[in-house]
Amino acid sequence: MRERILQAVATEVGYRGLKFSIRDITSKLGISSKTLYQQFDSKESLVLALVKQSIEEMRAAEAAIREDISLTTLEKLKQALIILPGGIAMKDVRLLDELRSGYPEAWKCADEYMREGWSGIRSMVDEGVEQGVLKEFSFDLFVQMYIGSMYRLIEYQVSQNGEMTFKEGITQVVNILLEGICKDKSDYK
Incomplete structure (x- = not known):
């Protein structure tokens, strides 16, 4: 039932x-x-259960990405960073805003996962550094930049009535975080 x-x-x-x-x-x-x-x-416990279910689905999706031998480490990292917020948003960014403002326990659970559920991503980053496809960087700073970008994107989405989808926005954020904004890295000194 x-x-x-x-x-x-x-x-x-x-x-x-x-x-x-x-x-x-x-x-x-x-x-x-x-x-x-x-x-x-209560309705809050229903929403909380849905958020927890969403988090478990994201963990499973991230595990499947990590285990996909057809993907490079960088492709795995990129895909995992793009799907990470999708489950919590439950396919619509406005829900995150509703969750934050109306369901404190469910929001706390979602926010905690966003802040602490990074072990899989960290292992992909470590693998990328070990392989030489990623340079050494502050992982904690990267996480804070990602989370800050995601939350700001949520606010932007809600205020702009969704001129771009959340997935389009988070994909651009991930591309900038992973690839930067320079066309040719040799031009950057």
Whole structure:
């Protein structure tokens, strides 16, 4: 039952964002509110469970990328950095803004993952440095730049009514972080 409820919540979030109601979920599933509340004690706990599920999906996707032998280390790193926020955003950047403003426990969980869930990325970076495709750099600073860029991109997206998709924006951020902005590195001195 718990999985059915979470699936219904994910569907409703896709349609309505986080403004869905418990009644929307119960009527969609043909269950009573009591049945739902036996599984989840509040709407916040539903949203928190969805965020945790999203984080687990991102971890699985990152692991699959790391294990893909057809990709170079740099390709793995780039793909992992692009998918990282996608799961939390649940495919729509406005949801992150709603999450931040209306669901403190769920936001705390998502934010904690964004700040601390970097072990897989770190291992890809270490591998890239070891292979000589990446130079030595401050990983902690890189993480802070990525997180800061992502959060600023969220604010920009919301204020600009989505002139570019979040994925387009985060892809550009990752390209700049990994490749810089110079066309020819020999011109940069």
